[in-house]
Amino acid sequence: MSHDRLADLSRRLPELRLLTAPADLEHYGRDWTRRWTPAPLAIALPVSVEEVQAIVRWANEQAVAIVPSGGRTGLSGGAVAANGELVLSLERMQRVLGFDAVDRTLTVQAGMILQHVHDAARQHGLIYPVDFAARGSCSIGGNIATNAGGIRVIRYGNTREWIAGLKVVAGNGELLELNRGLVKNSSGYDFRQLLVGSEGTLGIVVEATLKLTDPPPPSQVMLLALPDMDALMQVFALFRARLELQAFEFFTDHALRHVLAHGAQRAIDGDHPYYVVTEFDAADERQQEAALAVFEQALEQGWVSDGVIAQSEAQAAALWRLREGITESLAPRRPYKNDIAVRVGAVPAFLHEMQALLARKYPRAEVIWFGHIGDGNLHINVLRPDDLAEAAFIEQCEHVTHLLADTLQRHGGSISAEHGIGLVKRAYLDSTRDAAEIALMRGVRKVFDPRGILNPGKLFADD
Numbered sequence: 001m002s003h004d005r006l007a008d009l010s011r012r013l014p015e016l017r018l019l020t021a022p023a024d025l026e027h028y029g030r031d032w033t034r035r036w037t038p039a040p041l042a043i044a045l046p047v048s049v050e051e052v053q054a055i056v057r058w059a060n061e062q063a064v065a066i067v068p069s070g071g072r073t074g075l076s077g078g079a080v081a082a083n084g085e086l087v088l089s090l091e092r093m094q095r096v097l098g099f100d101a102v103d104r105t106l107t108v109q110a111g112m113i114l115q116h117v118h119d120a121a122r123q124h125g126l127i128y129p130v131d132f133a134a135r136g137s138c139s140i141g142g143n144i145a146t147n148a149g150g151i152r153v154i155r156y157g158n159t160r161e162w163i164a165g166l167k168v169v170a171g172n173g174e175l176l177e178l179n180r181g182l183v184k185n186s187s188g189y190d191f192r193q194l195l196v197g198s199e200g201t202l203g204i205v206v207e208a209t210l211k212l213t214d215p216p217p218p219s220q221v222m223l224l225a226l227p228d229m230d231a232l233m234q235v236f237a238l239f240r241a242r243l244e245l246q247a248f249e250f251f252t253d254h255a256l257r258h259v260l261a262h263g264a265q266r267a268i269d270g271d272h273p274y275y276v277v278t279e280f281d282a283a284d285e286r287q288q289e290a291a292l293a294v295f296e297q298a299l300e301q302g303w304v305s306d307g308v309i310a311q312s313e314a315q316a317a318a319l320w321r322l323r324e325g326i327t328e329s330l331a332p333r334r335p336y337k338n339d340i341a342v343r344v345g346a347v348p349a350f351l352h353e354m355q356a357l358l359a360r361k362y363p364r365a366e367v368i369w370f371g372h373i374g375d376g377n378l379h380i381n382v383l384r385p386d387d388l389a390e391a392a393f394i395e396q397c398e399h400v401t402h403l404l405a406d407t408l409q410r411h412g413g414s415i416s417a418e419h420g421i422g423l424v425k426r427a428y429l430d431s432t433r434d435a436a437e438i439a440l441m442r443g444v445r446k447v448f449d450p451r452g453i454l455n456p457g458k459l460f461a462d463d
């Protein structure tokens with residue numbers, strides 16, 4: 001059956017590169033969650049918008065599900081193909097299509113790696129400011145599909161702020177040109193923004209026109225050690241009020257231990273429960289002195305117990321590694337991940353409540369907190385104890401997620417801040433969106449993808 005289907009696709013599109021070797025199915029069928037066994041039908045590697053359209057039309061006729069695929073660095077199972085889907089990888093569509101100096105936009109094919117987008121912007125003396133640790137592997141199309149956030153959101157916002165236009169192949173194969181780079185456009189529904197964060201369930205992003213901006217002024221990077229959780233928000237409020245923040249990230253001593261064991265260099269001696277890495281404008285002496293004054297004030301208040309300011313780019317990179325290396329250092333343990341958001345002001349209450357609850361229910365669980373505290377976005381990674389079987393561990397973690405979802409509901413938060421719903425969080429969508437909203441979401445999906453072939457099961461368990 002699958003052989004006949006593929007033969008039919010090859011007849012229809014003789015030029016299309018199709019991969020079916022077991023190693024390829026394995027490689028392209030999974031993302032960074034590594035929790036599902038990959039089982040795609042095949043991997044299609046189109047090189048043009050027309051080829052993507054033709055594949056989608058064929059999949060419609062044949063009722064074959066498609067999993068759009070970028071760098072597969074996602075952490076919520078959004079790019080997993082475990083049910084005989086056709087993986088449509090955009091990795092052969094990585095070209096820069098144009099730069100507009102007046103509009104300050106860069107138009108690229110959706111398979112382009114984020115780091116290459118950064119490099120291309122820099123070549124024109126500008127930046128594309130969305131940034132995070134997976135920059136070397138993730139694709140811009142995947143960033144758009146999940147409305148990716150990252151470490152500079154506090155300054156620049158999420159991916160959606162930087163999208164001036166999109167070309168999208170909808171579920172029926174039609175090509176939509178959304179917003180076309182306009183700054184102002186008050187002509188009805190903004191489908192461009194609807195597509196951002198739609199997790200491949202409404203259309204396949206094939207090209208994007210990205211807004212660029214000026215590079216930030218020279219900056220400094222500071223690592224702070226904090227005595228307790230309450231100090232986190234106090235330090236954040238103080239630093240935000242007095243400095244021009246570019247980033248403000250936190251992690252626990254627990255997270256630090258894993259990064260150090262993975263080869264990073266310790267920057268502050270002693271045991272401290274919480275750490276912050278912050279980056280702020282330090283263009284001149286006035287700004288540098290302001291930073292020192294703010295640090296001293298935090299020290300006097302007892303909100304900070306120690307700190308380091310990077311004296312070189314290499315040291316700044318080493319401090320950033322302590323934060324950005326967390327995911328990689330935990331990866332061999334295949335943690336169960338949560339990626340939640342609450343209003344920034346609700347962070348302390350939420351953290352207190354959740355930590356107490358987890359300590360009571362799962363005193364033995366190794367729970368690692370870190371994330372974008374200034375955006376109200378916390379990452380919670382739970383590690384499996386050696387003596388607990390995988391199935392029992394997942395069951396326990398799902399219970400943890402239920403507890404989280406309950407607590408989030410009370411705080412008006414979201415079960416996914418920046419990673420997406422995917423396979424991992426689909427059972428919890430209704431903790432974040434009410435029934436009327438979910439009904440509308442399903443309706444929208446039907447309009448864009450009438451046969452439900454685009455990334456089925458990734459947002460709604462039953463589609």
Ligand code: 2HG
Nearest residue numbers: 133327337371379380381
């Ligand atoms: C980060 O902020 C990423 O480093 C990954 O969003 C978070 O590994 C995680 O849970």
Ligand code: ZN
Nearest residue numbers: 150371379418
């Ligand atoms: Zn993150």
